[in-house]
Amino acid sequence: MPTIYDVATKAGVSTATVSRVLNGHPKVDPLMRQRVTEAVEDLRYIPNGTARSLVTKQTRRVALLISDITNSFFAETARGAQDALDERGYQLLLANSDDQSSRELRSLATFAETGVDGVLIEPAMPSNQSDATQRANRNKLSRQLEALGVPVVGFGPDRVTNTADIVTIDEEQAGFKAVDHLLGLGHQRIAMINGPAHSAVGSRRAAGYRQALTRNGVAFDPHLLISTNFRRDAGFEAMRTMLEWTNRPSAVFAGDDLIAIGALQALKNSGLRVPQDIAIVCIGDVARTIETDPALTSVVVPRGYELGRVGSQLLLERIMAGGKEPLSPRQVVLETRLVVRGSTVAGLVSHFDLIR
Amino acid sequence: MPTIYDVATKAGVSTATVSRVLNGHPKVDPLMRQRVTEAVEDLRYIPNGTARSLVTKQTRRVALLISDITNSFFAETARGAQDALDERGYQLLLANSDDQSSRELRSLATFAETGVDGVLIEPAMPSNQSDATQRANRNKLSRQLEALGVPVVGFGPDRVTNTADIVTIDEEQAGFKAVDHLLGLGHQRIAMINGPAHSAVGSRRAAGYRQALTRNGVAFDPHLLISTNFRRDAGFEAMRTMLEWTNRPSAVFAGDDLIAIGALQALKNSGLRVPQDIAIVCIGDVARTIETDPALTSVVVPRGYELGRVGSQLLLERIMAGGKEPLSPRQVVLETRLVVRGSTVAGLVSHFDLIR
DNA sequence: CTGAAAGCGCTTACAG
DNA sequence: CTGAAAGCGCTTACAG
Numbered sequence: 076m077p078t079i080y081d082v083a084t085k086a087g088v089s090t091a092t093v094s095r096v097l098n099g100h101p102k103v104d105p106l107m108r109q110r111v112t113e114a115v116e117d118l119r120y121i122p123n124g125t126a127r128s129l130v131t132k133q134t135r136r137v138a139l140l141i142s143d144i145t146n147s148f149f150a151e152t153a154r155g156a157q158d159a160l161d162e163r164g165y166q167l168l169l170a171n172s173d174d175q176s177s178r179e180l181r182s183l184a185t186f187a188e189t190g191v192d193g194v195l196i197e198p199a200m201p202s203n204q205s206d207a208t209q210r211a212n213r214n215k216l217s218r219q220l221e222a223l224g225v226p227v228v229g230f231g232p233d234r235v236t237n238t239a240d241i242v243t244i245d246e247e248q249a250g251f252k253a254v255d256h257l258l259g260l261g262h263q264r265i266a267m268i269n270g271p272a273h274s275a276v277g278s279r280r281a282a283g284y285r286q287a288l289t290r291n292g293v294a295f296d297p298h299l300l301i302s303t304n305f306r307r308d309a310g311f312e313a314m315r316t317m318l319e320w321t322n323r324p325s326a327v328f329a330g331d332d333l334i335a336i337g338a339l340q341a342l343k344n345s346g347l348r349v350p351q352d353i354a355i356v357c358i359g360d361v362a363r364t365i366e367t368d369p370a371l372t373s374v375v376v377p378r379g380y381e382l383g384r385v386g387s388q389l390l391l392e393r394i395m396a397g398g399k400e401p402l403s404p405r406q407v408v409l410e411t412r413l414v415v416r417g418s419t420v421a422g423l424v425s426h427f428d429l430i431r
Numbered sequence: 432m433p434t435i436y437d438v439a440t441k442a443g444v445s446t447a448t449v450s451r452v453l454n455g456h457p458k459v460d461p462l463m464r465q466r467v468t469e470a471v472e473d474l475r476y477i478p479n480g481t482a483r484s485l486v487t488k489q490t491r492r493v494a495l496l497i498s499d500i501t502n503s504f505f506a507e508t509a510r511g512a513q514d515a516l517d518e519r520g521y522q523l524l525l526a527n528s529d530d531q532s533s534r535e536l537r538s539l540a541t542f543a544e545t546g547v548d549g550v551l552i553e554p555a556m557p558s559n560q561s562d563a564t565q566r567a568n569r570n571k572l573s574r575q576l577e578a579l580g581v582p583v584v585g586f587g588p589d590r591v592t593n594t595a596d597i598v599t600i601d602e603e604q605a606g607f608k609a610v611d612h613l614l615g616l617g618h619q620r621i622a623m624i625n626g627p628a629h630s631a632v633g634s635r636r637a638a639g640y641r642q643a644l645t646r647n648g649v650a651f652d653p654h655l656l657i658s659t660n661f662r663r664d665a666g667f668e669a670m671r672t673m674l675e676w677t678n679r680p681s682a683v684f685a686g687d688d689l690i691a692i693g694a695l696q697a698l699k700n701s702g703l704r705v706p707q708d709i710a711i712v713c714i715g716d717v718a719r720t721i722e723t724d725p726a727l728t729s730v731v732v733p734r735g736y737e738l739g740r741v742g743s744q745l746l747l748e749r750i751m752a753g754g755k756e757p758l759s760p761r762q763v764v765l766e767t768r769l770v771v772r773g774s775t776v777a778g779l780v781s782h783f784d785l786i787r
Numbered sequence: 788c789t790g791a792a793a794g795c796g797c798t799t800a801c802a803g
Numbered sequence: 804c805t806g807a808a809a810g811c812g813c814t815t816a817c818a819g
Contacts, residue, residue, distance in 0.1 A: 076580070078796055078797085079797060079798095080797095088806085089806045090796090090797080090798090091805070091806055091807080091808095092805060092806075094797070094798055094799085095798095095804095098798085102804055102805095103804070104804060104805085107804085119578075121540075121543050121544055122544055122796090123485075123544070123546070123796050123797065124544040124545045124546055125484045125485050125490070125546050125795090125797090126485055126798090127796080127797055127798075128481045128811095129479075129485055129795090129796080129811045129812065130797055130798045130799080130810075130811045131811090132811085136524075144500065144506050144509050144510050144513070145506050145507055145736075147506070150500050150501050150506040151501055153525065154499070154500050154501045154527065157526070157527060166524055166526070166541065166545060167524065167525045167526070168492075168522055168523065168524055169509065169523045169524075169525045170522070171510065185520075185522060187477050188477055188480040189480045189481075189491070189492070190480055190481050222475070380501075434811095434812055434813085435814095436812080436813095444789080444790085445789065445790045445791075446790090446814090447790060447814080447815075448788090448789060450814055450815085451788095451789090454814085458788055458789095459789090460789085463789080479812050479813065481811090481813090482795090482811070482812035482814090483812080484795095485794095485795045485811090486794075486795045486812090486813055486814045487795090487813085487814070488795085
């Protein structure tokens with residue numbers, strides 16, 4: 076492998092000059108530039124990024140630490156991040172925490188050694204631990220992140236360090252919009268089938284549910300809120316339970332699309348009509364909610380892609396600012412939007428009808 | 432940030448000694464080791480990996496170049512790769528080619544600068560190009576990969592360089608097993624709804640289909656093979672077409688599970704019974720094929736995770752061998768297996784029956 | 788077993 | 804505008 080020294084010799088200049096033309100330094104004699112460029116091509120010279128990093132203290136590399144790349148949401152996040160980074164010539168180092176603090180810290184330690192210019196992190200929040208443990212973990216994470224000495228952008232509502240930017244989805248707003256829509260249609264007895272009550276997402280969606288009710292003068296009835304899991308079978312079972320209540324709800328707010336699909340199945344099995352007998356609204360993905368019959372009215376939350384892209388942009392801004400005049404921590408909240416379909420308003424045509 | 436020099440000073444030894452204890456060199460006086468360890472902890476010293484890499488020529492970093500991390504198969508590949516790498520303390524650098532040769536080459540160029548110890552690659556094979564262009568791209572890729580001077584493992588049937596290992600799924604075998612099963616059940620008139628005929632996967636699955644037929648003494652009839660897309664609606668339409676044939680097939684081999692699901696829907700809509708009137712077999716994922724009614728008999732191909740894991744293992748072996756005594760190129764072919772369910776044999780219980 | 792010193796391949800004040 | 808030289812933070816023969 077030729078080095079900068081070989082290029083300099085061949086071009087009959089100093090390594091300093093080679094370095095300058097390589098880095099696009101403006102004040103270089105065109106003749107020198109020419110000779111260097113030729114030598115570079117002749118030798119098929121490739122600059123050694125490691126050596127460069129050692130002196131510049133920059134790696135043009137960013138770490139993305141998520142719970143699991145196999146989760147399609149985070150795969151999208153990774154893609155969004157990568158696309159934004161790519162535009163600026165930055166590379167992506169990937170790590171999975173599996174939502175375990177220990178793994179998270181270990182990855183961070185590796186990044187500290189290896190060297191990165193910034194980190195994007197979806198903080199682990201294992202729900203099977205005591206509050207005290209969780210707080211302790213948060214602190215450790217925060218400290219280790221600060222020790223890295225590079226810009227940090229966190230995904231999710233909580234600020235991971237005092238200086239980190241965060242980008243989040245307004246889950247509470249999503250819940251609010253869903254339920255507000257039902258109330259606007261005249262529903263008064265609205266149940267919710269939520270995911271885990273203490274999950275980051277679940278708790279916020281439920282908060283939106285409550286807020287929409289109370290703001291519209293409908294009392295919140297804890298009996299109408301079932302917390303379960305973000306899974307299809309969970310939605311199916313919860314709906315079956317509700318159908319046995321003496322006083323059925325007229326509408327159901329499903330915490331996500333899988334729950335909604337399960338609930339819909341249960342309603343169909345029992346011969347009830349949607350939306351005439353019971354309406355369903357959910358928070359979810361366009362692609363998935365469009366394929367049911369009827370199609371599901373849903374609040375569409377931004378895709379992981381959007382999160383990743385915006386997160387990277389914030390991070391790059393900080394990296395390029397180079398730590399001078401410290402930007403104050405920023406928070407970007409991505410908006411949600413309601414898409415009305417057949418599961419709350421009868422007669423709307425669905426994609427499913429078209430392909431069938 | 433403290434350096435190795437600070438540690439040496441504090442411990443009253445030379446930097447060479449510090450380096451030795453840090454790298455677990457066996458012959459170090461326990462006393463020295465003790466003093467160094469303490470100094471490291473006191474100063475919260477973290478070795479600078481960049482400096483280390485500059486002298487050792489190793490980065491403990493591996494590149495994974497795939498078409499798109501958003502494709503769940505490759506997300507799994509990434510995860511499998513990561514898990515295997517993690518065990519050996521290696522990190523993963525991710526890049527997406529979007530199946531474009533230009534992007535692929537650009538990423539590789541960046542890896543050359545940045546430095547990696549090896550590369551895992553799913554070679555781009557854009558199908559909208561002439562054979563000549565494709566071959567030219569292959570050659571460029573091959574040359575650039577060789578120029579990198581590090582071990583390479585490719586995913587897919589084609590060897591990417593003369594020395595690269597490859598790990599692949601036996602798609603032809605998968606097609607063979609699917610059709611062989613139908614023949615074993617007595618079917619003679621077996622149609623296939625394939626994905627794109629010229630795609631890497633599609634062409635091989637179709638080859639397996641033909642092979643199973645001819646080996647069992649059934650003539651291959653090109654009219655019975657419809658090439659379309661690996662999508663649900665494509666399966667639906669293709670099945671509808673087949674239902675209008677004067678001489679219907681008694682069984683259908685769907686190129687993947689999405690196609691099968693669409694085909695199943697079409698059969699249901701037309702009131703036909705599966706498998707009594709028409710049997711269906713497909714190649715696909717367990718999770719997805721289990722949820723239909725009846726559940727789909729399918730040939731299960733290894734998941735992306737398996738590919739990624741095995742690929743990383745091969746790569747790590749080469750990296751650790753350090754280029755001496757050149758290992759000859761290896762090829763790992765991952766096996767497929769047939770899972771018989773209700774879509775070919777009546778009366779088998781499905782998961783769907785259970786949750787309903 | 789330990790240390791002095793060279794060297795990995797770059798960039799960047801500093802002088803000119 | 805250009806070059807000589809120092810320096811980034813490590814590792815590793817080499818000598819002792």
